[in-house]
Amino acid sequence: MSGIKARLNAISAVINYKPAHAPLNFNETTPTEVFGCNVFSDKVMRDRLPKAVYKSLKKTINLGEKLDPNVADVVANAMKDWAIEQGATHFTHVFYPLTGLTAEKHDSFLVPDGKGGALAEFSGKLLIQGEPDASSFPSGGLRTTFEARGYTAWDVTSPAFILENPNGTFLCIPTAFVSWTGEALDKKTPLLRSxxxxxxxxxxxxxxxxxxxxxxxxxxxxxxxxxxxxxxxxxxxxxxxxxxxxxxFGAPSAKxxxxxxxxxxxxxxxxxxxxxxxxxxxxxxxxxxxxxxxxxxxxxxxxxxxxxxxxxxxxxxxxxxxxxxxxxxxxxxxxxxxxxxxxxxxxxxxxxxxxxxxxxxxxxxxxxxxxxxxxxxxxxxxxxxxxxxxxxxxxxxxxxxxxxxxxxxxxxxxxxxxxxxxxxxxxxxxxxxxxxxxxxxxTKGVMSVGVDTLPPLPMDPGDxxxxxxxxxxxxxxxxxxxxxxxxxxxxxxxxxxxxxxxxxxxxxxxxxxxxxxxxxxxxxxxxxxxxxxxxxxxxxxxxxxxxxxxxxxxxxxxxxxxxxxxxxxxxxxxxxxxxxxxxxxxxSGAELASRQEIYLEQYSMVIKTEANLTLRMAKTIIFPAAMRYQGELARTCQNLKNIGQDFKTTTLDEVTAKLRDLQDKVAALETVMEHSADDALDEAKHLCEKALPAMLDVRAVADSLEAIVADDLWSLPSYQEMLFIR
Missing domain, CATH: 3.30.590.10 (Glutamine synthetase/guanido kinase, catalytic domain)
Known part of the structure; x- marks a missing residue:
């Protein structure tokens, strides 16, 4: 499919959009009934846990007291039964690594019973601690790639919950994520410490x-x-x-x-x-x-x-x-x-x-x-x-x-x-x-709006x-x-x-x-x-x-x-x-150094990805579209000349000049991206000071071409289409 056809199909799809499923019915099930229904909440724990276990767990949650390991098996069993009743087949320790995203690994509740069947099991040990592969997450030097062990630790202060999927549900347990040597590899551990x-x-x-x-x-x-x-x-x-x-890329919308x-x-x-x-x-x-x-x-x-x-x-x-x-x-x-x-x-x-x-x-x-x-x-x-x-x-x-x-x-x-x-x-x-x-x-004052039917409005003491x-x-x-x-x-x-x-x-x-x-x-x-x-x-x-x-x-x-x-x-x-x-x-100093290293690397990777995209789009989408338009203009000018018509080539000259400029700016960006540095900070500074301006230079020419090139040759959806066709 050509680029312009894909764009036109996109516009058609927006205009002809119809809901894919029936509307929600808030009368049938009110928001108050829905709220927290998929959470292993205080009410659920109070109903399902023995009184002594419930009190012990609440002391940890409310007062910050140390978790009694003896309650873990009881809580795990109650959590498993509740989750299975909600349709869950798996559980996962949810954690927040230094990617800034959410991470999870799903494990089944089912365990073979040795007789051709299976049982649903979930122990306190599995609840309290998981072991994802720590080597595959950013550590900023805290772990080497051959050191794989990392632990997730149950955060009792954030309740477990059920996530729904069209084909079932699964139990999610919020956790902290640390290395085998105890360093924080996540966002949650430092927050709890602070x-x-x-x-x-x-x-x-x-x-x-x-x-x-x-x-x-x-x-x-x-x-x-x-x-x-x-x-x-x-x-x-x-x-x-x-x-x-x-x-x-993208020229400004008229509005x-x-x-x-x-x-x-x-x-x-x-x-x-x-x-x-x-x-x-x-x-x-x-x-x-x-x-x-x-x-x-x-x-x-x-x-x-x-x-x-x-x-x-x-x-x-x-x-x-x-x-x-x-x-x-x-x-x-x-x-x-x-x-x-x-x-x-x-x-x-x-x-x-x-x-x-x-x-x-x-x-x-x-x-x-x-x-x-x-x-x-x-x-x-x-x-x-x-x-x-x-x-x-x-x-x-x-x-x-x-x-x-x-x-x-x-x-x-x-x-x-x-x-x-x-x-x-x-x-x-x-x-x-x-x-x-x-x-x-x-002190707070009272504002009189000047309309008798409107009540006096209390004013805050400052804006x-x-x-x-x-x-x-x-x-x-x-x-x-x-x-x-x-x-x-x-x-x-x-x-x-x-x-x-x-x-x-x-x-x-x-x-x-x-x-x-x-x-x-x-x-x-x-x-x-x-x-x-x-x-x-x-x-x-x-x-x-x-x-x-x-x-x-x-x-x-x-x-x-x-x-x-x-x-x-x-x-x-x-x-x-x-x-x-x-x-x-x-x-610790090591944990701070690791974060600095990770965030600098993430910064550089983002800029490099964007620079590569800028080059690819400029060369394979924008330049060909402008070249085709240049060809149309050149043929039109030649045809008019052949029949003796005096015709100004202003637009052709402008497009030709901008195409040359685009080639120059693309080449300059390619030169900038040939740079490499061993130090993460030096690399980030180079990309910030050299690559970003070079990318903007490419964009400036491309956006000016968008305002000239025939619309039926421009395959990228425009700002006015994306922002105003809803």
């Missing part, structure tokens, strides 16, 4: 304020997931979207997002059907999805869950991304999670809403009605200010990737400069503390700032720099650890200043917050993070601006970061 350090240091602060809780202080997360939906037929005609997840008519607009029917199906699947898995809406760019959408404990929210976000991709296929679409699948319009992020607390305390970032009087809140908030100022470069490194580099600082996402937005109310309170005179704080990478939003912080494809584990690990370090510092200062005398606490709190503001208020910025003025101001303040992934990743092995993670037993 939660322990956060709990220890937060409770030291709470003890000083006389606040008691038996529950661990943990982090909570609510990631807002952005994504694009494109008809699947278009993807098959776009090698770049199919392989790289983003378009390496983009400039009318501001996409955001919160009416959702297309097929997309809404997809969204409702996604939500139903996630309800079954206990994922508390709450919000759905159109995003700013055409064919861009968002789904957001309610707040959950950070570890569970991480697992649920991985499930959410998998579900988005899987369900999209049912509706003849592909879900693109790449941070920048289309040039010239907004990319996709994953805003990480973050707080700390527990069920007893609520959010420790809640200022209450009078934040200037809420000393405990002010201490925790000042700890964040200090942490982000000291370790802003580390936060930048946690969101570094080839795909996210296209988005950060592009007037659709925060800049690569880390700063904190506090809002008018909190900024004023901290400024008063810094000056030594605290008189009060701005929001969408240009800030780390913004206070009422009772939590929103880390807006996380990319849409990324796991939220890495940013949480960093935030938990740097916050633990700041809380450790503040607790030590307060303990020393008070000497156990609670009457001295208020004065000590005022002093430590003032000291933090004196030393760290450079990180606070309430203005426009997109402006060039801010870049100049940030440089004056000494804030790092790590624009690219090769700039940011070396931070992971800086002495300050190695000391930080080592002190709180979150990541």
């Amino acid at each position: 939660l322990q350090s956060l709990n220890t240091q937060a409770k030291r602060i709470l003890k000083l304020f006389g606040t008691e809780t038996k529950l661990p202080v943990t982090c909570y997360a609510g990631p807002e997931q952005e994504y694009f939906l494109i008809d699947r037929n278009f993807i098959f005609s776009r090698p770049d979207l199919l392989i790289a997840g983003r378009s390496l 983009g997002q400039e009318f501001d008519d996409q955001y919160f607009g009416v959702t297309p029917r097929r997309v809404l059907a997809f969204m409702m199906d996604v939500e139903r699947e996630l309800y079954k898995l206990g994922v508390p999805v709450k919000t759905r809406h159109n995003e700013v760019a055409p064919s861009q959408f968002e789904i957001a869950p309610l707040y959950e404990a950070g570890n569970l929210a991480t697992d649920h976000n991985q499930l959410l991304m998998t579900t988005l991709r899987t369900v999209a296929k049912r509706y003849g679409m592909v879900c693109l999670l790449h941070e920048k699948p289309f040039a010239g319009i907004n990319g996709s992020g994953k805003h990480l809403n973050y707080s700390i607390g527990n069920a007893d305390l609520g959010s420790l970032f809640d200022p209450g009605e009078s934040p200037h009087e809420n000393a405990q809140f002010l201490v925790f908030c000042s700890a964040v200010i200090r942490a982000v100022h000291k370790y802003g470069a580390l936060l930048r490194a946690t969101v570094a990737s080839a795909s996210n580099d296209h988005r950060l600082g592009a007037n659709e996402a925060p800049p690569a400069i880390m700063s904190i937005y506090l809002g008018e109310q909190l900024a004023d309170v901290f400024e008063q503390i810094k000056s030594g005179k605290v008189s009060g704080s701005k 929001r700032n969408r240009t800030s990478p780390f913004a206070f939003t009422g009772n939590r912080f929103e880390f807006r720099a996380v990319g849409s494809t990324a796991s939220i584990a890495g940013p949480q690990v960093a935030i938990n650890t740097i916050l633990a370090e700041s809380l450790d510092y503040i607790a030590t200062e307060l303990e020393t200043a008070t000497g156990g005398d609670s009457s001295k606490l208020n004065e000590a709190v005022q002093a430590i917050i003032k000291k933090i503001m004196d030393e760290h208020d450079a990180i606070i910025f309430n203005g426009d993070g997109y402006s060039q003025e801010w870049h100049a101001e940030a440089e004056k303040r000494g804030l790092p601006n790590l624009r690219t992934t090769p700039d940011a990743l070396p931070v992971l092995t800086s002495s300050e970061v190695v000391e930080l993670f080592g002190k709180y037993n979150v990541l």
Whole structure:
């Protein structure tokens, strides 16, 4: 099939699309009945486990106590029976290796009984520990290829669940993944370690304020997931979207997002059907999805869950991304999670809403009605200010990737400069503390809209700032720099650890200043917050993070601006970061070095793949199409000349010049890609500084040709087709 025919067939398939299955019936089974039905939940455990086993397991889940190995067999048997009743034939330990994806190996429950039949078995040993091949996952030098042993370890704090398939179901058990020598080879292990350090240091602060809780202080997360939906037929005609997840070529559509008519607009029917199906699947898995809406760019959408404990929210976000991709296929679409699948319009992020607390305390970032009087809140908030100022470069490194580099600082996402937005109310309170005179704080007002039939609207004491990478939003912080494809584990690990370090510092200062005398606490709190503001208020910025003025101001303040992934990743092995993670037993120096090596290699592999695609598409798709058009123009000019007609060859001359330019740019990119380096950082820098600009040069010529070449010769689906034919 010729390229143009494939493109036309894709357009026809979109226009003539019909649902492949019957619509969902939410009357027949309500969402409340569906929610959590495929989860080995607290209710299921309470119903199926002996009381003593249930209590022991709940102590581990709720209080963080060590798991009693003696309960494992009982839990495993109950889990097996429940899963088989749900139609499961296999189980798998689900883990999250440093690929950033989800991994699983399925094992059958069935064991031959020696009499020609089979039994269903699942022991405590199989529940607690699995053994996938560790040599086939990236380890960054922690393991050599001939050292294969790795272990998965049951994470009891994240419930097991059932995943459905058209031909059955299987039991999924969330696990950590470590090497034979105990190093973390995954995203979950460091997150669990960081939660322990956060709990220890937060409770030291709470003890000083006389606040008691038996529950661990943990982090909570609510990631807002952005994504694009494109008809699947278009993807098959776009090698770049199919392989790289983003378009390496494409002239701008006549209309983009400039009318501001996409955001919160009416959702297309097929997309809404997809969204409702996604939500139903996630309800079954206990994922508390709450919000759905159109995003700013055409064919861009968002789904957001309610707040959950950070570890569970991480697992649920991985499930959410998998579900988005899987369900999209049912509706003849592909879900693109790449941070920048289309040039010239907004990319996709994953805003990480973050707080700390527990069920007893609520959010420790809640200022209450009078934040200037809420000393405990002010201490925790000042700890964040200090942490982000000291370790802003580390936060930048946690969101570094080839795909996210296209988005950060592009007037659709925060800049690569880390700063904190506090809002008018909190900024004023901290400024008063810094000056030594605290008189009060701005209160919430009431807005009169000027229409009698509309009620008065309560106003927050400050506005929001969408240009800030780390913004206070009422009772939590929103880390807006996380990319849409990324796991939220890495940013949480960093935030938990740097916050633990700041809380450790503040607790030590307060303990020393008070000497156990609670009457001295208020004065000590005022002093430590003032000291933090004196030393760290450079990180606070309430203005426009997109402006060039801010870049100049940030440089004056000494804030790092790590624009690219090769700039940011070396931070992971800086002495300050190695000391930080080592002190709180979150990541060793070797584990940090391995991550830096892996992420640099992943960066280089992404760029190399995209460069190879750029060359192939330019030479085999774009150049031939333009040559055919050049041939048509040349024949037309010759025919007109033969009959004595005076005819200008402007278009032919333009196409010919651009074809020569395209050949030159392709040759230049090929020369760039001949480079090789033994050092991973050197290779990444070369690709960043040389290959990416060379790829853009090829694209610029190709996109200009798309605007000239006859449409019936251009085989690649265009931006306006992919983004607006739904």
